[in-house]
Amino acid sequence: xxxxxxxxxxxxxxxxxxxxxxxxxxxxxxxxxxxxxxxxxxxxxxxxxxxxxxxxxxxxxxxxxxxxxxxxxxxxxxxxxxxxxxxxxxxxxxxxxxxxxxxxxxxxxxxxxxxxxxxxxxxxxxxxxxxxxxxxxxxxxxxxxxxxxxxxxxxxxxxxxxxxxxxxxxxxxxxxxxxxxxxxxxxxxxxxxxxxxxxxxxxxxxxxxxxxxxxxxxxxxxxxxxxxxxxxxxxxxxxxxxxxxxxxxxxxxxxxxxxxxxxxxxxxxxxxxxxxxxxxxxxxxxxxxxxxxxxxxxxxxxxxxxxxxxxxxxxxxxxxxxxxx
Amino acid sequence: xxxxxxxxxxxxxxxxxxxxxxxxxxxxxxxxxxxxxxxxxxxxxxxxxxxxxxxxxxxxxxxxxxxxxxxxxxxxxxxxxxxxxxxxxxxxxxxxxxxxxxxxxxxxxxxxxxxxxxxxxxxxxxxxxxxxxxxxxxxxxxxxxxxxxxxxxxxxxxxxxxxxxxxxxxxxxxxxxxxxxxxxxxxxxxxxxxxxxxxxxxxxxxxxxxxxxxxxxxxxxxxxxxxxxxxxxxxxxxxxxxxxxxxxxxxxxxxxxxxxxxxxxxxxxxxxxxxxxxxxxxxxxxxxxxxxxxxxxxxxxxxxxxxxxxxxxxxxxxxxxxxxxxxxxxxxxxxxxxxxxxxxxxxxxxxxxxxxxxxxxxxxxxxxxxxxxxxx
Numbered sequence: 001x002x003x004x005x006x007x008x009x010x011x012x013x014x015x016x017x018x019x020x021x022x023x024x025x026x027x028x029x030x031x032x033x034x035x036x037x038x039x040x041x042x043x044x045x046x047x048x049x050x051x052x053x054x055x056x057x058x059x060x061x062x063x064x065x066x067x068x069x070x071x072x073x074x075x076x077x078x079x080x081x082x083x084x085x086x087x088x089x090x091x092x093x094x095x096x097x098x099x100x101x102x103x104x105x106x107x108x109x110x111x112x113x114x115x116x117x118x119x120x121x122x123x124x125x126x127x128x129x130x131x132x133x134x135x136x137x138x139x140x141x142x143x144x145x146x147x148x149x150x151x152x153x154x155x156x157x158x159x160x161x162x163x164x165x166x167x168x169x170x171x172x173x174x175x176x177x178x179x180x181x182x183x184x185x186x187x188x189x190x191x192x193x194x195x196x197x198x199x200x201x202x203x204x205x206x207x208x209x210x211x212x213x214x215x216x217x218x219x220x221x222x223x224x225x226x227x228x229x230x231x232x233x234x235x236x237x238x239x240x241x242x243x244x245x246x247x248x249x250x251x252x253x254x255x256x257x258x259x260x261x262x263x264x265x266x267x268x269x270x271x272x273x274x275x276x277x278x279x280x281x282x283x284x285x286x287x288x289x290x291x292x293x294x295x296x297x298x299x300x301x302x303x304x305x306x307x308x309x310x311x312x313x314x315x316x317x318x319x320x321x322x323x324x325x
Numbered sequence: 326x327x328x329x330x331x332x333x334x335x336x337x338x339x340x341x342x343x344x345x346x347x348x349x350x351x352x353x354x355x356x357x358x359x360x361x362x363x364x365x366x367x368x369x370x371x372x373x374x375x376x377x378x379x380x381x382x383x384x385x386x387x388x389x390x391x392x393x394x395x396x397x398x399x400x401x402x403x404x405x406x407x408x409x410x411x412x413x414x415x416x417x418x419x420x421x422x423x424x425x426x427x428x429x430x431x432x433x434x435x436x437x438x439x440x441x442x443x444x445x446x447x448x449x450x451x452x453x454x455x456x457x458x459x460x461x462x463x464x465x466x467x468x469x470x471x472x473x474x475x476x477x478x479x480x481x482x483x484x485x486x487x488x489x490x491x492x493x494x495x496x497x498x499x500x501x502x503x504x505x506x507x508x509x510x511x512x513x514x515x516x517x518x519x520x521x522x523x524x525x526x527x528x529x530x531x532x533x534x535x536x537x538x539x540x541x542x543x544x545x546x547x548x549x550x551x552x553x554x555x556x557x558x559x560x561x562x563x564x565x566x567x568x569x570x571x572x573x574x575x576x577x578x579x580x581x582x583x584x585x586x587x588x589x590x591x592x593x594x595x596x597x598x599x600x601x602x603x604x605x606x607x608x609x610x611x612x613x614x615x616x617x618x619x620x621x622x623x624x625x626x627x628x629x630x631x632x633x634x635x636x637x638x639x640x641x642x643x644x645x646x647x648x649x650x651x652x653x654x655x656x657x658x659x660x661x662x663x664x665x666x667x668x669x670x671x672x673x674x675x676x677x678x679x680x681x682x683x684x685x686x687x688x689x690x691x692x693x694x695x696x697x698x699x700x701x
Contacts, residue, residue: 022473048473054503059462059496066466069451070401071474074466093456094463102444102452103435104657138658162660 004174006148007037007113010155011075013184015045018073021159022049024060025077025113034079035115035174057086061112065094065164068110073159081116081130081168095164096139111158115169117209117260118308124296127304129261131208134166135237135270141165141190142237146211148178150235153188161190170209193241195248199228202254202318205245206233207267210258210290210309217258217314229318237267245271246279253284254321260308263291285321290314341552346619350628352394352551353614356386356607357632359410362419363582365636366409366426366440370586374644375426379440380407384581387606388513390414391546391554392481392576395562401449401471401480403464406441408453411483417445419639424646430653431646437657457518458491460484461510465501465571468508472569479507479566481558487518489535490527498573502540505569509561510536512573513548515580520592536573548576549606579604 001009014021027034029042029052042050053060057078064074078084084091091112098106118127134142141163145151151169158165180186196211197218206214211233218229230248234240249255255275257268268289275287293307343349363381370379382389385407393414396402404411412422417433425432426440434444443453451467454460464482471478488494489512501508512535518526529535533543546557554576561572579601583590590598614620620628 020474051504054496054499056496056500059465059493059500062459062462062493062497063466063469063500066403066451066463066468067470067473068466069463070467070470072470089456089459090462093459094454098452099660100657101434101438101442102446103433103437105434105444105446106451107660141659 001148001177001180002174003148003151003169003176003178004035004037006152006178006180007155007169008039008041009180010152010159011038011041012044014156014159015041015049017184018159020071021073021075022051023075023077024051024053024064026053026055026060026079028052028077033077035171037113037169037174038077057083058090061087062090062094064110064112065090065098065108068108068164069098069106073109075111075113075159078112078114080126080171081114082125082128084112084114084130087112091134091140091164091166092137096137099163100139107162108164109162110164111155111167112165113155113167113169115171115174117170117172118292118297118304119172121299121301121304122297123299127297129208129259129292131168131237132261132266132270134168135267139164140238142168143190143235144168144208144237145235146170146173146206146208146233148176149180149186150188150194150233152180153186154190154235157187157190160187168208172209176212188235190236191239191241193232193234193244195230195244196233197229197231199230199252201227201252202229202256202321203245203248203252204229204231204314204318205255205257205271206231207237207257207259207261210260213309213311214258214314217311217318220311220315221318225315225319227318227322240274242274242278246275249275249279250282253282254318255283256288256290256314256317256321258290258309258314260292263289263294266291285323288317288321290317340550340613341556343552343613343617343619344555348394349614349619352390352555353607353610353620353625354628354632355390355394355414356551356610357629358419358635359386359389359413360607361629361632361636362409362413362422362639365640366423367582367586369426369640375440376428377439377441378406379426379586380584381582381586382407382410382580384601384605385513385515385548385578386410387551387554387610388548388576388578391548391551392483392511392558395555395558396479396481399449399476399478400562401451401464401467401478402483403451403460403467403480404443404453404483405457405460405485405488406453406455407485408443409440411453412443412445412450415445415448415450417443417448417450419635420642423639423643427643427646428648429643429646430649431642435653436649458484458488458493461488461491461493461497464510465497465506465508468501468506468571469504472504472506477566479509479562481509481511481562483511483513485518486512486514486516486523486532487521487526488512489532490518494535495539498536498539498541498571501571506571507565507569508571509558509565510541510571510573511558512575514575514577517580517584517592519584520588522592533573533575541571541573543573543575545575545577548578549604549609551606551610
């Protein structure tokens, strides 16, 4: 099953399971979704539950918050993560803070889905990876699935959870295939990372699509350098399964973090700080980071391709942690 | 889309008839309570018992009480950062509102929200919001839930003239009209967006017309007249409920005090303020009740004395209410459930991390460990 089909199945099953689940977003109905994630859902569930909206990101999210506060479990789709910047006010000032700000009186069981990522030559307004921005906000949960099974299981968990969830998909993964459990209650818990590949020599943490890049790099490291890398996909960035990551680092004594987003204040910057706080004595080398280039995403293909990480950079970063051995 | 257009009833010439005597007394009492509350809050702010920003609604009592009394208990109200009055009019105890202003555990939001962020879920007052225009989508979303769940409820979404320039204004009007949601938008036109006069911030000063191009017809009421405000908002709510036609009501009013306590009021003249004060909504309504024989002068004074007494009690309660315990800092950042585990938050004080478990339980374990008991 493809990643987009897994997401579609999660939405379909949750819409069937719970009458209060409803979808809102730009072109999710008649058009079947800009990336076809919502294909066929309008047909099955009708206009009441699958709603095409005008292009009004901040208001769509705000209405989702209001509806979530008074009995619904809305799933809002934003066409790309760059467009979510128009909704930043409602995401942070409203969705994330309402439960706390009102002393626990209100809940916001809202899911905001959005794809991110480069590789399709969409230039500086449609291609970024901004999970680090949302990771920073207390009150939000942040999911970044990299496989079809996780996409489905995490989306179902997100819909069932009582907190607002930023659910970050990746444009390049929609066509990715993988095994997906058929169990309609297949739910992946938030805060539980996945070990994608076991190894004793170095821990590579890959975020979103970079979990796959990290796995390919790990195979190259094994084949060409006799290095067995353990690859971890955190799957959710908030909450974070720091236990698993630090447990792996204590075993391998080396860590490389791979993300597609910008380096300053990035996921890796944050995670490196947490690892040095939690596992400093076990580290044999500084935590290394591989990130997207510190530039707005360029349109031109050769430039775009060097602006986000590929396997060779990951291999180089891993080797750098062995430099002094 | 002609069938979506509702002709708003023109303002009736002359004053509208008074409600039943009990209701009239209740409305006056509610306005007095707000007035006395706001005055006391201003004093307590000057004594530094209240921090942050404090936005008072002195002068706007009729626009508040008239609108809130037009709601049924099952309807929703959502407001702005100037919303002590909305909470009080909805029935929230002044004690809990005042305690919130003082940042105490006994406050409506346990001191987490403060003056700008009131909330009383039980009374369906879904909050004051600190971002201008931020509550419009929320109000429409609440109405969406009512509509979706086929519940007989309407939402009244209150904001100021300044908010009518935000993007959310047009976006929300459009969506509310498109989806025919049971919501009434009430723009409290108090003549100023903070310190910028209406004519200097809005090209269209006829605010009731600002929703028309989005499919939201407008009505206007004298926001200094509690009777008219109630009547017009009630009519708008009925249209929203029964015809699924969202409405925009403009309540024309004036705030007698500054935008917040930090306002030297250099943008308006004393004469202008004095002119509006002649139309003080509480005086005007009180005099009318006397003139029409609903209320004896002594009874009017007694209502005011009652209000003052309640405010004394509220201030005393608030001052005695404890500040929130430090170990409650992380309460309610998340709704904790079974599915969500892992590390939520960095705890700067302990240089550790939080698993989202009850901070109080953590503190209790530390305390017990410190006492040599089993830390568990």
